[in-house]
Amino acid sequence: MAPATVTAPATHQQPSRKGKKAWRKNVDISAIQTGLEEVRDEIVKHGGVVAEKQADQLFATDLTGDAEIAKKQVFRKPSKADEIIGQRSAVPGLDGRKRKIDESAITPRESKRYKSGDYVSHKELLRLKSVADNAGGGVAVEESVAHDPWAPVTIIKDPRFTYLDEVLPARAPKT
Secondary structure: OOOOOOOOOOOOOOOOOOOHHHHHHOOOOHHHHHHHHHHHHHHHHHOOOHHHOOHHHHOOOOOOOOHHHHHOOOOOOOOHHHHHHHOOOOOOOOOOOOOOOOOOOOOOOOOHHHHHOOOOOHHHHHHHHHHHOOOOOOOOOOOOOOOOOOOOOOOOOOHHHOOOOOOOOOOOOOO
């Protein structure tokens, strides 16, 4: 039997008094942050993470060589402006241009108003008011299926405007 080593008597071991929140405050995540920044830079420069790409996507085998490289002897350092302009990102930029919304893509809301059938939208209400006020100068006639757009136009004279002269059509010159 091996001789027992003499040590001090064991004392009560109390775990740390810090709670979970206190431990979370002291966590060092700078290594993770730098790693994420490196991944973002690789995505911007190369269009994806370099470690995840195949070898044939990263390298190209040149069997013929380039004749222009042999001709180039003097190397000019580009200006700082050219360097900045030359740094193109593989990620496409955001398109900030405003576009008109395609109304056919928007589906009407199926609310209680629409289901009841008495609801008239604001746009339709404005159209009906302008027709009622005769703002367009014409009569509200909905086009039917039988309407022929290439038929000769029949002008309906309004009796309220009989005092005006008729507008003559434009004449073509003699040349």
